[in-house]
Amino acid sequence: MRTLIKDAIVISMDPAVGDFRRASILVDGDRIAAVGPDIAAADAEVIDGTGMIALPGLIDAHRHVWQGALTMVAADADLHSYFGSILSKIAPVYTEEDVRIGNLTGALQAIDAGVTSVFDWSHIQHSPAHSDAAIGALKDSGMRVVFGYGFPNLGPEWFFESRNHIPEDIRRVREDILPGDDGLVTMALALRGPEMSGIDVTAHDLAVGRELGLFVSVHVGNGDFGKPYKSVHKMREAGLLGSDIQYVHGNSLDDDSIAMIADSGGQMVATPTVELQMQFGYPATTRFLAKGVRPGIGADVVTSTDTGLFAQMASTFQIARHQAYEAGTPSIDTRDVLSFATIDGARSIGIADRTGSLTPGKKADIILVRTPDLFAMNDPVAYVVLAAGPQAVDMVMIDGVVRKRDGRLVRDDLAALADRLEASRTRLMDAAGIAPPIAAYA
Structure with missing residues (x-):
């Protein structure tokens, strides 16, 4: 499986690769194959990165x-x-x-x-x-x-x-x-x-x-x-x-x-x-x-x-x-x-040989971060560090597998997990004798 993340602002965190105003990232299986403008990959699934910032997963x-x-x-x-x-x-x-x-x-x-x-x-x-x-x-x-x-x-x-x-x-x-x-x-x-x-x-x-x-x-x-x-x-x-x-x-x-x-x-x-x-x-x-x-x-x-x-x-x-x-x-x-x-x-944490930068040959751990409407993109790094938040994360890929797409986690059990999480939270609080702050709400 090959995936092409196309036409994003790219922050590679690798000085040898550099950063790009508009570029693509080719993923081949679980690895980054190429980073740069105008990559041709006719057989790849395309993820449109237009208007977004691509960077290594955090x-x-x-x-x-x-x-x-x-x-x-x-x-x-x-x-x-x-x-x-x-x-x-x-x-x-x-x-x-x-x-x-x-x-x-x-x-x-x-x-x-x-x-x-x-x-x-x-x-x-x-x-x-x-x-x-x-x-x-x-x-x-x-x-x-x-x-x-x-x-x-x-x-x-x-x-x-x-x-x-x-x-x-x-x-x-x-x-x-x-x-x-x-x-x-x-x-x-x-x-x-x-x-x-x-x-x-x-x-x-x-x-x-x-x-x-x-x-x-x-x-x-x-x-x-x-x-x-x-x-x-x-x-x-x-x-x-x-x-x-x-x-x-x-x-x-x-x-x-x-x-x-x-x-x-x-x-x-x-x-x-x-x-x-x-x-x-x-x-x-x-x-x-x-x-x-x-x-x-x-x-x-x-x-x-x-x-x-x-x-x-x-x-x-x-x-x-x-x-x-x-x-x-x-x-x-x-x-x-x-x-x-x-x-x-x-x-x-001992894994820099595998991840942490958009370096060809490393594992394909990549995120796309959306930018707001009416936001002049003068400094993508400053935007990610000081102005973005979890809600801005549009796509998450780990080991070449998309785990979040179009702003939503890619799982079909999220509702069931939410129910299990709530049941666990309630049981833990009751067993510990602790009332969470929301318990005081009318």
């Missing part, structure tokens, strides 16, 4: 996808109240079905918003069946996912200086469910690290992940909560740092810690909207840049932000520009931010 480098039923339930929460409600009350009552529908709708929410790849930091491993449900749902969604196997969210014994090791079921998942590293859904380790478990537990769990050949993601510098633990310093002293680790947040890390990560070849990820709302402190994006690390960005939790990356891009740009003025950190432009959400994001 890369969400950090999201807890299982929370698909919890959209905007904790928008007013800071980090402590988020722990007290979402993780302490709601997460423990998740059944296998809640994980299945949460992950499936969570992934589809992201696809609908133009996200084609996500690092799913999954800390809902209550049982082997819960993990299988999570992975099965991700496969059903058709999304490109790095599944970060985490831990059970059943109580404080799994957080706050936990002495519990990663569940042994991680080996079964790696060997039997996700043994390869080249499928749409691949495996990683969601490591609690020194801010949630002792350094000896961190060393044990990291050794398991490395034994299994897994990329690793860990939260560090989580605002005031993270300050006392000096996570990166402890990991360096224990000889644990490495180029196979992605570090998330980093708001309260000192400059020496960021330099240690950079020197080790580690990757970094910021989630600016949630970090600002939950009072972690200023996002560390430009402090990463100052040490030579180009970060990815992520939505983190849909309990508190929208389901895409457009809000994240706008927040990233605006706060970084303010920080440059106030604190003298490096200034950035809108292309930097789009890079964080595409090629840098792909690099930060």
Whole structure:
């Protein structure tokens, strides 16, 4: 099957390919075959991109996808109240079905918003069946996912200086469910690290992940909560740092810690909207840049932000520009931010060889973004970063398969999924004893 996305404004995010006022993208099977003006492909299905912007699918480098039923339930929460409600009350009552529908709708929410790849930091491993449900749902969604196997969210014994090791079921998942590293859904380790478990537990769990050949993601510098633990310093002293680790947040890390990560070849990820709302402190994006690390960005939790990356891009740009003025950190432009959400994001989750740019030979992960009527298109990159939103996403292609067309997800079970999602939301709230804000409406 060949597809020709025809006559769009093209932002390739590959300097060797360039950008075009009007060009086409030829897709052959699951790969990009060519990018440029006036491509001839008589045997290809044509998708008309006139008046739209074609760009690589957005890369969400950090999201807890299982929370698909919890959209905007904790928008007013800071980090402590988020722990007290979402993780302490709601997460423990998740059944296998809640994980299945949460992950499936969570992934589809992201696809609908133009996200084609996500690092799913999954800390809902209550049982082997819960993990299988999570992975099965991700496969059903058709999304490109790095599944970060985490831990059970059943109580404080799994957080706050936990002495519990990663569940042994991680080996079964790696060997039997996700043994390869080249499928749409691949495996990683969601490591609690020194801010949630002792350094000896961190060393044990990291050794398991490395034994299994897994990329690793860990939260560090989580605002005031993270300050006392000096996570990166402890990991360096224990000889644990490495180029196979992605570090998330980093708001309260000192400059020496960021330099240690950079020197080790580690990757970094910021989630600016949630970090600002939950009072972690200023996002560390430009402090990463100052040490030579180009970060990815992520939505983190849909309990508190929208389901895409457009809000994240706008927040990233605006706060970084303010920080440059106030604190003298490096200034950035809108292309930097789009890079964080595409090629840098792909690099930060270990898949830049496959996606993140419209490069011939890479996987065909492509989106088309509509522009409004009566909008003079002077700067397509600035429009995507600062003026577009999930509703502007017209087409989403992942691995050469169209998952959204003409502004609608391409599935025939959306009504049934909506019913299952509502049933899960209601059951979770009742079981947790939490009333969502809408419950107060007359």
